[in-house]
Amino acid sequence: MNVYMVERSLKGIGLNELAGAQRAAIDKAAEMTSQGTTIGYIRSTFAPEDGRCMCLFEAEKPGDVEKLNDDAGIPYDRVVPALDLTPAA
Template sequence: MSVYMVERDLKGINMEALGGAQKAAISKAIEMSAAGTKIKYLRSTFAPEDGRCMCLFEANSDTDVKRLNDDAGLPYHKIVPALDLTP
């Protein structure tokens, strides 16, 4: 599996809605994995000053990540392959 980064613009989102979006991504990943599409939500980084949010997913394809976000109703600008450099 590869890592993909989802870039979002969430300017003006409140913390409750941000938490809800994160829960939606996690739930949809669990649902898709249970149905046979291996995908895992890894983590997000949010910059409240300008609303940028970067979410990392582990999946077999960017198509699976796109489907997760579309099905969960989560907005995004683009999905790109990424390297997770967490020590």
């Protein structure tokens, strides 16, 4: 599996809307996985001051991540390969 970062511009979004978008991404990932496209939501980081949001997903290819976001109706600027540098415990 590869890691992809979804870059979003969400200036002015409320916390309830942001939580709804996160839930939609998680739910769509579970649905796609159950239908044979393995994809997983990792986490998001949101900067409310300027509305930048970065979301990490695990997937085989970037098109799977784009499809998830398109089907879930979550706006994004681009999907790029990324490295998840979370330190091991």
